[in-house]
Amino acid sequence: MNPTPLVSVIVPSYNYAASLEVCLRAVLDQTYPNIEVLVVDDHSTDDSAAVAGSLGVRVIALPDNGGCGRARNVGVANSAGEILFFVDADVAMAPDAVAEAVAVLTAEPQVGAVCGIEDPEPLLHDTAVARYRGLQYHHWSASGEGEVTFLFPAMCAIRRSVYDQVGPFNPALKQTEEVDYGYRLSRRHRLLLTSRVRGRHDHDHELLPLLRKLFHRARLRIPLYARARQFATGFETAARAWGSLLAAASLPALLLAALAGPVWLLAPAALFGASITVDRGMYALVLRRRGPRFLLFFVAVHFLVNVTITTGVGVGVLQWLTSRPFRRLYDSTFPAEAPA
The missing domain is CATH 3.90.550.10 (Spore Coat Polysaccharide Biosynthesis Protein SpsA; Chain A)
Structure with missing residues (x-):
């Protein structure tokens, strides 16, 4: 060169x-x-x-x-x-x-x-x-x-x-x-x-536009990952996918605890704690750079982000199951599998 x-x-x-x-x-x-x-x-x-x-x-x-x-x-x-x-x-x-x-x-x-x-x-x-x-x-x-x-x-x-x-x-x-x-x-x-x-x-400097963007990005990735049968490497890891799922699962677990009794509060707490643990390096970075007060805000926003991503994935899976055009969104990426 x-x-x-x-x-x-x-x-x-x-x-x-x-x-x-x-x-x-x-x-x-x-x-x-x-x-x-x-x-x-x-x-x-x-x-x-x-x-x-x-x-x-x-x-x-x-x-x-x-x-x-x-x-x-x-x-x-x-x-x-x-x-x-x-x-x-x-x-x-x-x-x-x-x-x-x-x-x-x-x-x-x-x-x-x-x-x-x-x-x-x-x-x-x-x-x-x-x-x-x-x-x-x-x-x-x-x-x-x-x-x-x-x-x-x-x-x-x-x-x-x-x-x-x-x-x-x-x-x-x-x-x-x-x-x-x-x-x-x-x-x-x-x-x-x-x-x-x-x-x-x-x-992005406002919460709702950020959440809206992340929802649609999660939804639209489903046909690609379904065809590729793997996550892209370098950003969206399998561990982070589990973190999003665990955070979202803490909400129904919290509802169940409200119905079944205080002892069941351990379940949503464990799920929420596990969602933080899978990306603990990120939270450690926030604490070093911004301190504990901002860390609390960060944890709350990232919880909403995780729930939004999981919701987007869920909607994307439903679209993938029910919509043929949605399943074929990435046909050009997989020409060997695309119709002639």
Whole structure:
């Protein structure tokens, strides 16, 4: 590989005017010398395109909203780099993020893509929910550092030759295109998650939108995991799935205890304690960084997150059992099994 290949930094954006300037200034301040920058505006209704244009960045405005997957594909089609670097419009990369990604790809020819790890501190909205999400997402990512099957497209460098072989992001998937793409890519190439590539994310800062997003992501993963018959590695582990299930199970156990007597309170307490134990490293991180008071808030929010994820999985299983189109959502990922 050329020691300084052209890197096409592709920024899909939909109504991210508040963070887009910070994102693009971080891209323009990269230490790596050979970069082209392209913003794909996914039919924003705010002034995102004007923000990008004011910084002298090339902008492609799409005629309708099609989701991040389609926007990334359009960016690739209109770029020339040997390496494609996707960065979300609500992420500010560290100054050496592109240089570090290129260094990894140069040193390890077998690696097809490199994804970065987000810092635990939120980028813009420093609310309690954003601090929760930053710590939770950082720990789940950092604890999976190494070879993974889960794509983290918020900061991700992919060789163009690999993208051409794996194919484009599935534009029909609006919530799970990254899980689908990671599965497809990792079947042919090594996919690395590394703390050498860093950045800060403007995380969800309100509880209800966060829970709504997690519910639908859990629901929409069911057809993929049912076909793959395994979890993606690097983020959503089997232990964390059990943690969500144990937390949700504590609610009916609590109801049973209310009907059967105080001695049965041991059952929901044991289930809740077990749900914490399976991810105890995360809670230890929160305690070190934020102290015991915030830890209590974190535990409460993560309990709601676990219940939401379990509910989403349950709804997804019901859809999978009753809806043929839902079961076939990922047919293109499994072409050997798809109908002719």
